Amino acid sequence: MRATETITPPHTAAELAALLGLLRARRPGIGTVTVGHSRDAVSTAAAAAFADAWDGEVLAVVDWPEEAASWLRPARRFTEGAPDAWVVAGIPLGWAQMSRRLRHSTDWRPERTFGFASVTRSAALAGPGTLRGLRGAAFDGGTWEIGLGLITFFPPETAR
Numbered sequence: 001m002r003a004t005e006t007i008t009p010p011h012t013a014a015e016l017a018a019l020l021g022l023l024r025a026r027r028p029g030i031g032t033v034t035v036g037h038s039r040d041a042v043s044t045a046a047a048a049a050f051a052d053a054w055d056g057e058v059l060a061v062v063d064w065p066e067e068a069a070s071w072l073r074p075a076r077r078f079t080e081g082a083p084d085a086w087v088v089a090g091i092p093l094g095w096a097q098m099s100r101r102l103r104h105s106t107d108w109r110p111e112r113t114f115g116f117a118s119v120t121r122s123a124a125l126a127g128p129g130t131l132r133g134l135r136g137a138a139f140d141g142g143t144w145e146i147g148l149g150l151i152t153f154f155p156p157e158t159a160r
Contacts, residue, residue: 014141096125
């Protein structure tokens with residue numbers, strides 16, 4: 001394992017169901033998605049599970065390295081085709097670096113992005129405001145949303 005990698009537990013069925021629920025609740029506004037993920041096995045599996053379960057159109061599945069001189073190439077692939085939303089699974093440091101590149105070099109918006117539980121740990125690494133508005137699913141099937149300086153978690157019974 002590289003120094004930049006962390007051990008992320010595999011996604012859960014409850015997490016996937018909650019993530020799908022978040023996107024489906026915003027229909028008809030969300031039909032097309034682009035899925036992005038780190039290149040580790042756990043993130044790759046989570047992204048594939050989402051792509052298989054999504055009943056809309058997946059425009060692309062984009063991966064990125066954990067260490068790179070620039071994340072510009074994957075950032076451009078991630079935003080290509082103007083999806084209605086983005087879905088992310090990733091190791092925190094890699095996603096933090098990718099999200100900074102997305103914010104500075106593309107039209108990507110965190111409020112149109114949904115993530116697996118693993119990406120919540122990226123908020124502090126990405127920098128103030130970079131991920132504000134990003135929301136997603138927790139391992140237990142609850143949900144979360146990143147605000148300015150905090151992450152709000154909602155238990156499964158009150159998940160929105």
